[in-house]
Amino acid sequence: MTTATSTQIQLAARPTGWPTDADFSTAVVELPGLTAGQVRVVNDFISVDPYMRGRMNDVKSYIPPFVLGETMGGGAVGHVVESTVESVPVGSLVVHQYGWRDVVQEDAAGFRVVPEIPNVPASAYLGVLGMTALTAYVGLLEVAKFKEGDTVFVSGAAGAVGSMVGQIARLKGAARVIGSAGTDEKVALLTEKYGFDAAFNYKTGDIAAQLAEAAPEGIDVYFDNVGGDHLSAALGAFKDGGRAALCGAISQMNRTDGPTGVQNMVNIVTRGLTLTGFTVGNYLQHFPAFTEQMGTWFAAGDIVFDETVVDGIENAVDAFLGMLRGENTGKMVVKTSVATN
Structure with a gap:
């Protein structure tokens, strides 16, 4: 050797x-x-x-x-x-x-x-065919308990996980899929390529106001990659019985002045909300089902990346x-x- x-x-x-x-x-x-x-x-x-x-x-x-x-x-x-x-x-x-x-x-x-x-x-095995897309799959379907007809909001939606969440929600029959991103180019990509129904640039306006405009009747599911103001906005937009899958809080990772306080927490009680944090390592038993489903979508051209x-x-x-x-x-x-x- x-x-x-x-x-x-x-x-x-x-x-x-x-x-x-x-x-x-x-x-x-x-x-x-x-x-x-x-x-x-x-x-x-x-x-x-x-x-x-x-x-x-x-x-x-x-x-x-x-x-x-x-x-x-x-x-x-x-x-x-x-x-x-x-x-x-x-x-x-x-x-x-x-x-x-x-x-x-x-x-x-x-x-x-x-x-x-x-x-x-x-490299697809690191993203669309790997742990990244598995994270989106289990977070949406197992953690947030997505149901056909739900309105879904995804933060960090143009990222590796977020772009998969939006597409899976669409393929599973979401009534409406909304995403946030940090540039106008990414916002356009969400609606023109990934099939989101609406998207907004969180850097150019109030997040809560933009979410309310995109989902005037509220949201059922929130997939959180960002935390902070995005989580506050989602808590304010939830319908009764809303569910959130908390995957990441990238807005807080590099702060040295302490975490940002989250607003609208009382809605967790008054609207009967469920917020569940998760890491994909605790859901690896779903990998076979994910592989079969994602392979079918991928082969049919229903998933883009x-x-x-x-x-x-x-x-x-x-x-x-x-x-x-x-x-x-x-x-x-x-x-x-x-x-x-």
Whole structure:
């Protein structure tokens, strides 16, 4: 078995407020020859996601924090170039959670072989065919208990998760789907490409007023990726018995002056609302059903997706920071410098 090198991005310091380049470091790691049970994978794409900002803090959460001086984990997809395991042969396309590196060498049990789909980039397994879309699927259908005829509001709707939520709601028979985004271009994309019935730019007007105009009769379901003022607006717009799936609070992640207070909390009581926070790791039992349903939609052309691709493992930090600033449309991925497709 041959040796190799792996370029890896590590957490050098825990950020205060917005992360900076100084909070990260790059290491070139020598990989020895494979031992029994191992495979070596050349990554094609790695994923950068909002939850990773939370893992940079040394606080108790649903997932352990990143360890200082160690390579950051996360979703990735690549091809096997060496293997000692018959079930994970050379040439296989695999997904894994070893994250921010261009080459990974680990036990085969940490990799899942997936089929290569003609004319579909491997990065789809990090977004529309992977954990991102699974998050949208279980959040809408299992957590928020979506019902046909519901009016649905999605914050961060042009992002990787939000764009999937809106499309799934439409395909499942929503009466009306409304999204918020941070640019006029993204607002247009929501209605012209993703099938939202209405959308608004939260940076150009009062969120509550714009939501009331888009949903004058109120909303039944809110899928929250943002928190803060968006959550306040949704609480004010809910019909009786409304349900919210709380997936993220990206507006609060980098604040140093404390969290923003949420308004309209009394409506939780007076309107009989249900707000449920969730992380996708607690819903992995739904992955088979999701895979079957999403595969059907995807093959029929009923689901569309966008990606923002940044080239080079050396630019992973820039991609991550750009994603936090909302510079991406759809899924943000990094195509490693050795990527093959």
